[in-house]
Every structure is written in structure tokens, then in C-alpha cells.
Amino acid sequence: MSDLRDLYQELILDHGRNPRNRRRIEGCAEAHSGCRRAKGHNPLCGDQLTLYLKTDSERVVDVAFEGAGCAIFTASSSLLTDALRGKGLAEARDLLRDFLAMITDENAAADPARLGKLAVFAGVRGYPVRVKCAALAWRTLEAALDGAAEASTE
Amino acid sequence: MNPPPDDAERLALGTRAPGRRRNEALLAEGLRNDFPIFRHLVRGRPLVYLDSAASAQKPQVVLDTLHRFYSEGYSNIHRGVYLLSEEATRIYEGTREKVRRLLGARETREIVFLRGTTEGLNLLAWTLGRQRVGAGDEILLTHMEHHSNIVPWQLLCEQVGAKLVVAPIDDTGALDLAAWTALLSPRTKLVAAGHVSNALGTVNPIKTMVQRAHALGIPVVVDGAQAVPHLPIDVKDLDCDFYVFSGHKLYGPTGIGILYGKAELLEQLPPYQGGGDMIRSVSFARSTFAPPPHRFEAGTPDIAGAIGLGAAIYYVESIGFEAIVAHEQALLAYATECLAALPGLQLIGTAPEKVGVLSFVMDGVHPHDIGTLLDAEGICVRAGHHCAQPVMERFGVPATTRASFGLYNTQADVDALVAGLLKIRELFPQ
Numbered sequence: 324m325s326d327l328r329d330l331y332q333e334l335i336l337d338h339g340r341n342p343r344n345r346r347r348i349e350g351c352a353e354a355h356s357g358c359r360r361a362k363g364h365n366p367l368c369g370d371q372l373t374l375y376l377k378t379d380s381e382r383v384v385d386v387a388f389e390g391a392g393c394a395i396f397t398a399s400s401s402l403l404t405d406a407l408r409g410k411g412l413a414e415a416r417d418l419l420r421d422f423l424a425m426i427t428d429e430n431a432a433a434d435p436a437r438l439g440k441l442a443v444f445a446g447v448r449g450y451p452v453r454v455k456c457a458a459l460a461w462r463t464l465e466a467a468l469d470g471a472a473e474a475s476t477e
Numbered sequence: 478m479n480p481p482p483d484d485a486e487r488l489a490l491g492t493r494a495p496g497r498r499r500n501e502a503l504l505a506e507g508l509r510n511d512f513p514i515f516r517h518l519v520r521g522r523p524l525v526y527l528d529s530a531a532s533a534q535k536p537q538v539v540l541d542t543l544h545r546f547y548s549e550g551y552s553n554i555h556r557g558v559y560l561l562s563e564e565a566t567r568i569y570e571g572t573r574e575k576v577r578r579l580l581g582a583r584e585t586r587e588i589v590f591l592r593g594t595t596e597g598l599n600l601l602a603w604t605l606g607r608q609r610v611g612a613g614d615e616i617l618l619t620h621m622e623h624h625s626n627i628v629p630w631q632l633l634c635e636q637v638g639a640k641l642v643v644a645p646i647d648d649t650g651a652l653d654l655a656a657w658t659a660l661l662s663p664r665t666k667l668v669a670a671g672h673v674s675n676a677l678g679t680v681n682p683i684k685t686m687v688q689r690a691h692a693l694g695i696p697v698v699v700d701g702a703q704a705v706p707h708l709p710i711d712v713k714d715l716d717c718d719f720y721v722f723s724g725h726k727l728y729g730p731t732g733i734g735i736l737y738g739k740a741e742l743l744e745q746l747p748p749y750q751g752g753g754d755m756i757r758s759v760s761f762a763r764s765t766f767a768p769p770p771h772r773f774e775a776g777t778p779d780i781a782g783a784i785g786l787g788a789a790i791y792y793v794e795s796i797g798f799e800a801i802v803a804h805e806q807a808l809l810a811y812a813t814e815c816l817a818a819l820p821g822l823q824l825i826g827t828a829p830e831k832v833g834v835l836s837f838v839m840d841g842v843h844p845h846d847i848g849t850l851l852d853a854e855g856i857c858v859r860a861g862h863h864c865a866q867p868v869m870e871r872f873g874v875p876a877t878t879r880a881s882f883g884l885y886n887t888q889a890d891v892d893a894l895v896a897g898l899l900k901i902r903e904l905f906p907q
Contacts (some may be wrong), residue, residue, distance in 0.1 A: 327853040331850070331904060339846075368876065369861075369862060369866075391875075392843060392846040392875075393843035393844075395844075395845075395846070410707055450849055452849075453845070453849055456845065
């Protein structure tokens with residue numbers, strides 16, 4: 324399975340096994356407040372998550388998720404929470420855009436400096452059916468930033 | 478016994494008919510050579526195909542038949558007054574006879590060509606169901622049904638105000654027959670059950686179920702999609718009222734399936750779709766309809782699909798179900814033993830009566846990761862809910878990995894699966 328190491332790298336396996344920030348943030352309302360909550364659903368495989376996003380006027384103060392699924396999904400959610408904490412809101416949107424481009428667009432050049440650890444997901448592009456697993460937490464983040472209550476990978 | 482090919486078969490099969498095959502050929506594991514897909518590499522590796530419950534690969538004789546029909550004998554059926562159309566009609570109708578023989582039906586008019594099992598069940602929901610099921614009535618299902626044997630009945634229930642009643646299964650994935658029987662009531666207007674569960678492999682005691690339902694005058698619909706490729710079927714012996722299956726799981730083309738119905742019951746059913754070929758006469762004031770089976774075959778059917786299915790039946794019968802069952806059961810026993818020995822692996826579906834379907838979960842590894850990791854080894858399995866979400870819910874798992882066998886699988890395929898799972902265990906230690 325040497326070729327699969329592109330996808331199942333140690334960092335992904337680690338975050339898949341021991342996800343960071345898998346917890347609830349109490350008091351999150353569904354839309355437009357300092358603490359937002361959005362739900363994500365992948366109808367193909369049934370993966371579901373709830374993303375909690377606590378912000379002040381400028382940046383992400385805290386971010387956490389609840390949900391369980393495959394290693395790609397879990398690691399992606401976990402690394403999202405790590406990457407987002409303390410980021411400015413505009414920066415968070417940039418990261419979201421860059422991440423989705425990296426896993427879906429062949430021509431997107433992943434900027435390692437900007438994506439940091441998240442560049443580990445570049446390999447998922449070679450497995451189209453698994454792209455949704457990596458994307459779900461990010462689509463849900465998008466919903467949370469937009470003040471929507473729900474996101475789906477469909 | 479397998480009768481010699483008739484005229485239609487000779488024309489359809491050409492000169493490359495497989496002929497009678499000795500059963501030992503199966504044990505010698507030579508059937509793989511009949512399937513050209515196995516000559517190709519997948520991800521640079523020999524294909525290990527363990528997803529026949531989703532769809533089966535096609536033998537050369539089916540491909541040749543499709544090619545010959547399209548290149549030498551193609552035209553529409555039931556219409557032309559010319560030789561080509563007569564021949565096409567003869568082969569198409571000849572296939573109906575082959576299906577009749579395969580299922581042990583009494584008459585060819587009891588065999589309806591459709592797109593597949595799903596269309597068959599929908600047809601029955603909207604014709605038989607509408608006739609028989611009303612407000613406050615019940616339709617009895619089992620907990621192991623495929624979505625296609627749930628949703629059409631659910632839609633019907635919503636329309637007429639009826640209710641689905643679901644019989645439980647036990648921890649091995651076998652039907653609780655006593656509980657099922659107890660759920661039959663004067664309100665039960667229809668029974669629908671899978672002959673074999675796609676997610677668990679369980680074989681249901683259809684004959685007993687039919688006897689008990691008939692004792693109360695309730696008609697029985699059997700979803701045979703997972704049974705026909707693996708078991709000899711005799712609808713007379715089962716005495717079920719309707720039986721449906723898909724060609725593509727029986728090594729035939731996609732887009733073709735069969736609805737069997739007892740002649741006297743099919744006679745009573747209204748048309749499902751209107752169009753050409755299903756009518757007796759049409760005027761703007763009123764149309765009258767053809768008798769079964771043509772009443773249910775509106776429009777130009779999948780002619781080539783039907784003829785390809787005929788070739789698939791010919792292929793399967795040339796091997797014989799005795800040999801197929803023996804081979805697949807031996808493989809199932811071997812695979813069950815191998816998988817059960819793997820650390821942290823739990824089989825889902827261990828009923829005493831099973832076909833070659835192995836659903837399982839592994840501690841600490843999600844089925845989708847297993848599916849992707851096996852794919853890299855050239856091993857095709859299904860990962861997910863298998864269109865049987867209630868089964869997943871019953872066993873408290875979001876999804877399983879499923880390996881399922883066809884007649885071309887061998888112990889080497891099982892060994893490859895086991896080796897792949899051991900590697901996954903290394904990547905995801907318990």
C-alpha cells in the first residue's frame with residue numbers, strides 16, 4: 324500500500340485516531356452570534372458533524388466539532404480546528420478557499436506556507452469519492468461563517 | 478437438466494456457446510477465464526472482485542451475444558414484417574422461455590421484462606398495492622430489506638393511509654420467524670420479503686412464509702435480486718405470488734430485469750405504464766390493453782439486454798446450480814473462518830442459511846477507509862450502508878465493509894482480502 328501513503332500519511336492517521344477539539348462549545352446559537360453552530364451531512368456515507376465556531380469581531384476565539392466517521396473525515400475536522408484557532412475571519416475564509424481548491428482542483432498549487440499542516444490532504448484529490456470526506460468540515464465552516472445552520476456535501 | 482440450445486439460443490450465441498461444462502471445472506477454478514475483465518489490471522494489479530452483490534461481471538458469451546445481436550441481427554421487435562424483426566422477436570421471446578425455465582414458472586406469460594428489481598417492486602406497489610391496500614391496512618416487511626423493497630411500499634402507504642409493519646431479525650441476522658408470523662393479521666394485505674439479504678447474506682424461509690401468508694389469503698412478493706445468482710429457484714415450489722430479480726447480478730447486462738407473477742394474478746393487474754406494445758387497440762375515446770406479459774412492457778424494451786440476459790442464463794445453466802452452490806458455499810465457509818480469525822474484526826450477519834456475502838466491521842477503522850485501502854490493492858469491496866440503513870441501525874453500526882462472491886471467485890481472492898486487511902490492521906493498530 325505504498326502509494327496510499329500519499330493519502331494515509333502519519334499526520335492523518337494520528338488526527339484520525341486522536342482528534343483534537345472534539346467537544347461541544349456550550350451556548351452556541353445557530354446563526355449570527357459570537358458563537359455559531361452549524362451541522363454538516365454527507366448523504367453518501369452518512370457522516371455527520373456539528374461545528375462550533377466562537378468568534379469576536381475580528382478573529383476565531385475557539386473552534387470545536389462533534390461527530391465520528393472515517394479517518395479522512397475525522398482528521399480533516401481535527402486539523403481544521405487546529406488551523407483555525409486565533410485566525411482572523413478574513414484569513415479563515417482564505418484558508419477555506421485554499422483548502423477546497425487543493426482537494427478538488429488539479430491546477431491549484433497548494434501553498435505550503437499558507438496551508439501548513441493542511442497540505443497533508445493534497446493526496447485526497449487522487450481519490451474522488453473521498454474528497455467529500457475531507458471537505459465536509461470545511462463546507463460546514465463555510466456555512467457557519469455565512470450564518471447558515473446546515474451544510475451538505477451533495 | 479439442461480436442455481440443448483434452441484434455435485434462438487444458437488442464433489444469439491453463435492458458434493461460441495460454452496457447451497456443457499463439467500462441474501470439476503469450478504473446483505479447478507477455471508471460470509475466471511470466461512470473464513474478460515479479469516485479464517485487465519486495476520491500479521496495476523490483478524483484479525480481485527468481491528462486489529458481485531452490487532453487480533456481477535460479464536462472461537464472454539454475454540458480450541459476444543450482445544455484439545452479434547447488434548452487428549448481425551438487430552431490429553425492433555413485435556413490429557416489422559421483415560425477416561430481421563421476426564428473428565429479433567423470436568430470440569427476445571425465446572429468452573422469456575429461458576427465464577420461465579430458470580424460475581420454474583408454469584407459463585411464459587408469467588414472465589415480464591422490466592428494467593430491474595426496483596422497477597418490478599415499484600410496478601407491484603402501484604398496481605397490486607393500489608388494488609389491495611387501503612386506509613388502515615398493513616404491509617408486512619422484514620427488518621433486512623433493501624431500500625428498494627421498503628421505499629415503494631412506503632410511498633404507497635403514504636398515499637393510501639396504510640402502514641408498514643416490520644418483522645424483527647435476530648443477532649445473527651436471521652429473520653425471527655415466530656415474530657414475523659405473529660405480525661400477520663387480518664389487516665395485513667400484502668407481504669414483501671427479500672429471498673436473500675444483500676447486506677447480511679441471510680436466506681429467508683420463503684416457502685414457509687408463503688404457506689403462512691396464504692393461510693390468511695395474503696399475497697407474497699419476493700425480492701429475488703440476491704438469490705437468483707446463487708440458488709436454484711422454483712417459484713412453483715415456493716408458491717410465491719410474485720418474484721422479481723435483476724439481470725446484471727446474474728452475469729447479464731444492466732437495464733434488464735424480470736417480474737414473475739402467477740398468471741391469474743397478473744391478469745388482474747392494471748397497466749403500470751402506457752405506451753406502444755402494451756395495447757390491444759387505441760382510440761381517443763378509449764384504449765384496451767394487451768394481456769400479460771405485454772401489458773406491462775410499454776414501449777420498445779431493452780431488447781439486447783433481454784437477449785444478453787438469455788446468454789447469461791445459458792452460461793449459468795451450463796455450469797449448473799449444484800456446482801455453483803457447492804463452490805460458493807465452500808468459499809463462504811473458508812472466508813468466514815479466515816475473517817473471524819482476524820483481530821478486532823466482527824462479522825455482521827452470521828445466520829445459519831447464507832449465501833456468499835460477508836459484511837464486517839473492524840475496531841478503529843471506518844469501512845470507507847477499509848474500502849479505499851483495499852482498492853489500492855486492486856480489491857473491490859463495498860463500503861457503506863448497502864442501501865439497507867435499517868440493517869445498519871439494527872446492528873448499531875453506521876456502515877460495514879462487504880465482500881460478496883460470484884461464481885468466479887476463488888480462495889486466492891479471499892487470501893488477497895485477508896492480506897489486505899492485515900495491512901490495514903498495521904496502519905490502524907487496535
